[in-house]
Every structure is written in C-alpha cells, then in structure tokens.
Amino acid sequence: MTLNFRSRQIWTIARLELRRVFFSRRSFWVYGLALFPLLIFVMQTIAVEYQKRTLSAVNTISPALMDSVREGERVEAVLERLGKPSRDREYSFRRRERDGEEEVRIHNRQLHYWDGQRRANLIFQEGVLQNIHIRQLVSIDLQRLMYNGVFHYYYLKLAIFFGCLGIFMNLFRGEMLDKTLHFWLLAPARRDVLLAGKYLAGLLAASVIFGTGAALTYGAMLWPVESAEVRTFFAGPALEQMLRYSAAALLACLGYGSVFLAAGLLVRNPIIPAVVLLMWESANGFLPAVLQKLSVLHYVQSLCPMPAPVEEGTPALVRMFLAPAPATSWPLAVLGLCSLTAAILYLAAQAVKRLEINYGGD
C-alpha cells in the first residue's frame, strides 16, 4: 500500500468523522462553549450604549472638573462643585473592626459622574471621600486587556480544555460506549492510519470551532469602541494579535487533543486524566523549568500577545487555574508543542494497535 493510498484513507476517515463531530447533537455544547464569550461581549456593547445614554441624560461634567476631586473631601463639597451626579446610591453595612469587638454599622454613598468619555465612581464613607475610581467607559486598551483575560482564563483553560476533552475522548472512548468502534476497526486500514484520520477530524473540528469563536469574540470585543479608535488599531497590531490568538487556540487544540485522544485509548474513565491534567497545568508554574515544558499551556501561553493577567481575590475554584508560565519564544513554543504532541500521538498509536473490542466493560 502506498503512502498516497494511506493519505487518502486518512482523509476519508477524517471526512466521515468530521460530519459526525460538526453536526451531531452531542457536539452542540462545544459550540456553546466557543461562542459564549461572543454573547457576553455583545451584551457589553448593549450595556455600554445604554450607560452612555443614561449617564449623558443627567449631567456631563468637564474632564478638568472630574480630575479636580481629591480623597478626603466631604460629600456636600463635591456635590456643590460637580453638580448633580449621574447616579447617587446610598447603602450601609455592618463590619467588625477587630475579632471579638461589636459590629458597627457603616454608611456608604456612591456618586457617579460622566465627562463624555470617562466615568468617575466616588465612594464616600460616613460622608468622607474614600475611593476615587475614574476610568474610561470603554477603550481599546481596556477591551484588549479584557479579551486577553477571557482568552487565557476562559478559552485556554476552560473552553478548549473541556471542548477537546469532549471531542477527542468521543473519537475512541465514545465509540466504545456506543458499541460502534468495530465499524472502524474492521475497515482495511492500519490502526495508526485510523488514529491519524480520527485525530485529524478532531483537530479540524476543534480548531474551526474554537478558532472561529476566538476570532469572532475578538471582533465583538471591538464593537463598543469608537470607530476611529478601531481604525487606528487595525492599522496597527490588531490583525497580528488576532492571528496570534487564533494560532494559540489552534495549538491548544493540537496539544489537548492529542492528550485526550491518548487518554481515551489508555484509560476508561476520562475524569481521572482530565482532573490530573487540570492540576498539572495549574501547578505548572510552580514546577522546575524542565517539568514546565511538559505542559500544553506553557507553549500556548507563550504564543499569546499578552501574558495571562493575575488578579487578586479570585474565587478558590478559579484560583486553581492561576499559574502563569514563563514565556518561550514562538518558534520554540510551536516546535515544543508539536514535539510534545508527536510524542503523545506515538504513545496513542501504540495503544490503538493493542486496542481490543470489549463493549461489556463500559
């Protein structure tokens, strides 16, 4: 049998599998995962438009006036100087200053002002200005930071991770559960050809779904920004950044896909490898440099235009993900991930050669 014949077989297998991965009802949740951030950015666009209208409707102050506010000022003085706020909110809460002491009630007041571009959030405690938060309602830099966070924490660590878990585990383990795997094993194709065909199908599907999702979300992220700002951004780094995010998504699919495909062949229960990998990827930043390179996330994050942001006060469950890896140069990152993937696929090929039909066990 020639290489050409085997390549055609790989493509035939991939084509048949692709139809299943793209259009089966079981895959719809993956679309949901990939497109959910898009929905959120659309919601943000609507929210920003709404806020602009409501803030402008009451009072727009000059930027200089907004910048003149200082901490420690009394609320009455601020109101007199800046005029009616766009929003005025009062509330109180109880707080215990020290353990064992009585709780005290604290009165808070928040005033919002708007200068046409920026929004000031002034927080008064017992009538004295404690915190000043001035920020643009929306700006390209803020949006990029936000997208970067979404990409690192949502796409890479959640959506692509669990999406690939679903897609690639289904290729062999799912067929075993459906009692249909023998259909493929009885074809006149080498087992490694079958593996390659199925992996290709999974990779194409995952890359298209998550690559498109990430790119569309990138576009949606720019919606609320002023069009002039967007034009300047597109004249600059926008396309390169989008490409790098898409490449990172593709490489994440490549790496996680190989891991989950191999896991689907080597173990019966996907929870165990999934949890182990999740822990490994999260703890990766704390490991020695050599071990760090045995992680998919390490290489993928190196391709992103910006490193993963680290925030304080993140909930316990999410905190598990926060383990930024030191960056590697992009050619090395691509090479490293491809080598890692090749090694895992080699292991998977050995496993698929030993694979036996045992439907009763599941």
Add this chain to the structure above:
Amino acid sequence: MSAPEIVFDEVSKFYGEVLGVNRVSLRIPPGITSLVGPNGSGKTTLMNLMTGLVHPDRGSITVRGLSPRDPERLMRLTGYATQYDAAPRGATGFDFVATSLLLWGYEPREARQRAAEALERVGLTEAGHRKVAAYSKGMRQRVRLAQAVAHDPEVLVLDEPLNGLDPVVRAETIALFRDFAARGRHVLLSSHVLQEVDVISDQVVLIANGMVVAEGRIRNVRDEIEEHPSQFLIRCSGASRVASLLFERDHVSEIKVVDDRQGLLVMTRDRNEFAAALNAIALAGHTIESVLPADENVDALYEYLIGAQR
C-alpha cells in the same frame, strides 16, 4: 497466492480471569462452517480473534495466510457482520453500507453503486434510505450482512446471522451463503439454532466452555465419537420379531417400536456390529425396507458432546 485455509494454532484468549477460548487448534477449509455452542462458549471470541478485534494471549491465527494484526490486507478480503449495530447515529442503511465502502477505498460513485447492489442482495432496496435506528431486528441483521458482503469478500464471517429473520428472508440469506461457498470462499457463521446450521453447513465446529469439543463434517464428527450410542430408524414388517432378534445382541441398548408398528427406533453402541446383525436378520427372511440414521444432526451431537457441560 494465499493459503485457502483459516488456521487457529493453539489459540488461547482470556478476558482478565474469564476464559474466552482455550488452546483452540482448527483448520477451516473453504465452504460453510458453523460454530455451534451455547451462549458464552467462545464463538464470538473466535470470530473476533480471526478478524483482529481481540488479540490472542497465546497461539497464532492466519486467515488465508494473513495475520489478523494486519487489517490493511486482511479486511480487504474479509467481511464481518458482528452482533452489534455498527451504524453511526442517524445513518440510513444506504449511508452505512456506502460509508464502509469508502473506507475500503472505493470512489464515491463506485461505493454508491456497490452499496445499492448489496442492499438489493439482502432485499433492503426500498428501506435503504430509512434510518437504521428505525429498522426492525431482522432488517438490522440484513443491513449488517449487506455491509459485510458489499466488497465481495473471500472470507465472510457472520455472528448469528439468521437471528430474527423471517422464513423467506432466511431462505434467501442461506442461498447467499451457499452462493459464496460455491465460489470457493469461506463462510463462517455462528448459531445456536442448531437445525438451521445442520442443513446448511459443510462442516461444523462444536465449542463448549472455550474449547473445541468436535469439528469436521457432521458424519465425520459422528464417527469420531465411537462411544456415543447411535440411533437408527428401521422400517420393516414384523417389527416385534425384528426387535426381539436385535435385543439378543449386546451392542443394542434400547429399542422402541414406532407408533404404526411398521418400524423400530434402535439404539446401538457399535455401528459395524449393528450392520452385521441387520444383514443376518435380512438373510433370515425378514423384510428390512430401509435403515436411516435417526440422530445424525447437530442437535444430537450437541446434546451428547456438550449437553453435560451446560
């Protein structure tokens, strides 16, 4: 040219601590061969072993000279209708057969044509465009058979292929097997419906508890089991008298007079002695119209060989 036999050489397969098959040695020539045994005896394991779906722990298998570990070549000449529905979710019968032909390497147009022909052979042309999920049990059997024969294999392996078929379709299916066998091909099927394999098989392999307890042509198998009493139906006049003469012989263990009193059902432990005794009775002037073996079917062998082990 590949060797035209399927050879199992001291093959053993264990599923953990559970025995699949143990030290099976077989040489299966072309023709229709039936694997017969009770549920869990190892029939499907043997079929899975020879098609590479499971691998032996010991021993070796060749199918017309090819190893089951080489699916690329083996499955080109083998078609296997398993007991499981292999059709992908939502696939029609036609899609199912055509898809498998694409995997065989046929061009889409050729695959569609062959799929249509295969479905026609099993009488599913009209139902071909309905989803397999909506098929009856018998239709599923037939679509699996269509998939197995669509690429015109040299070796056809069928796991309980006659289950759930109505009499007409069963007859057509058996004719299909015979057609394959007549062209020098292997048709290997399993069944526990003994009567149906009795009449269609060229050879039979009896399995119990993972071991082959008998193999060969039904008559040859019978000959191997000399200890087993044989039963004959004798049509004769003066049945009572013939019965009393036969009872004088040591090898005759039981005689029943049939209801019309024109015949006897005789159980003997020695066929040769029995033949000599009948000769002597005939020469003594008694009319013996016919002598027929009464238990030369798989059922009787099955009961004798593996009944005790069930």
Add this chain to the structure above:
Amino acid sequence: MAVYKRGYQRYRGELTGRYTRLLALPRFVWPRLIEQRMILIVLIVSLFWPLACIGFIYVSNHSELWSGLGGDLGKFLQIDGKFFRYFMDTQAVMAVILAALAGPGLIAPDLAHNGLPLYFSRPLSRLDYVLARLFTLVALLAMVTLFPAFLLFAMQGGLAGMGWLTQNWRLPFGVFTGFTLHILLVSLVALACSAWVKWRTIAGALVVGFFFILAGVAEMLNNVLEVTWGILLNPAQSLYTVWSAMLGVDAGEGPGAWACVAGLAVLSALLGVVLEKKLRPVEVIS
C-alpha cells in the same frame, strides 16, 4: 413444565414500608461504590485535611505547646468561622470529585441499558427512584463533609468546653446547613449529568466541567460587564457566600447570601427539570 402448572402464588406476606423500600437501592449500590478503587482513594484522601484540622484544633487548645513561641500565633490558631470556612472549602472540592466519580454510575447505566422500565415496574415511582439515588450519593458525600465536621466540633467542644459551643452556636449550624446545601446540590448536579448524557464516563467529565465552566463563565461576566451578580451563575461561589454569611465571615463583593440562595434554588429547580424530563420508563432504540 408450563409456568401455570407449577402452582406459583403471589406473595402474601408483609410488605416493607414505602420509605424503607427506597433503601433497597442504596443498600445495593453502596458496597459497589466502595469497591471502586478510585472512590476508595478519594475517600481516604478526603480524610487528610480533616485530620490536619483536628491537629490544628488540638494545638490551638493546648497553649502550653506554643505559648513560648511568641508572635501573633494565638490569633492565627483561633478556631473561628474562618477556620471552618477553610475546612469547608477543601472538603467541598473533595465532595465534587467524589460526586464526579460516584454519581454518574447511578443513573446513566440504567438509561443506557433501558433499565428504568424494570425499576418502575416495581412499586417505585420516579420520585422514589430519584430520592433513592439522591440518598445514595448524599450519604456518600456526607462521609467527607458532615461526618468530619461533626468530629471537629466534638473535638473542639471537648477541648474548649461547652462554653465555646454556646458562644459559637452559629458555627455548627452554619457548617451543617452549609454542607447539607452543598452535598444536596452536588448530588443533584451529578444525577442530572448522569441522566443527561447516559454514559457514565462522559457524565463524570460533565460534573467536573459543570463546576469549572460555570466558575469561568461567572468570572467572565463579572469582568466584562463590570457587575457582581455573575457569581449567581457560579454554584461554588454562591455556596461560599452562603457559608460565609452563616459563619459570620466576610465573603467579599457581590450579591448577598439570600440572593445566592435564590440562585441556587433556581439552579436546583433546573436540575430537577432535567431529571424529570430524562427519567421516563421508555425503552430507547438507537
């Protein structure tokens, strides 16, 4: 011999009660769950943190062991709401992992093998079946949540005296109520996932994914839309807020405990709907 000739008679003895009858299912399942190596490992690992907490309680109540060390150690070694919240946080994660391993096998195989008609042909209603499965899982999860909590309180009460318990009565109340809410919710999630996807291995992954993905979605909502109500979509964070309120500890920004309780109630109702839709005594031919 034909069945009718055997002279069978219907059972005329006393029947077990409606609710004790439900226990037949957990009684059958528990030994099989414990036999699973991974479940046993997780159960054992789940005891490490309670053991460490017991050690902490012991040290905190024996000031002679550390009084010479000086510093602010006394404050650090205090047994208060924060201590129990740390204890709950860790045990809650273990409960999720345990539910992901044990839960999917409770319903998925029955659906995959068309076993439900068999159950419902017994004197069991759909509600009985769900309650029995829920009880199976709740009892298992209680082994890593409620029972260790009980041990901690027994130990702290024994060492610090009844005065401590009287003074801190809201702590045991908070821990037991919080854990009960948690294991009920986690069990419901595990059962709903099990019923939704039918295959136990996939359902297991879904249980883990459910908590992690919702946490990510909530965080994303909060950051992009600059709101705090996103945590209502994150059951783990909502439970954290409820526990914190019950233990009298600050939970940080976001909706209050009652809003979180309402969010959790809506989520539970949705999970109930999934179970109601999926658990039907029909045979699926595919």
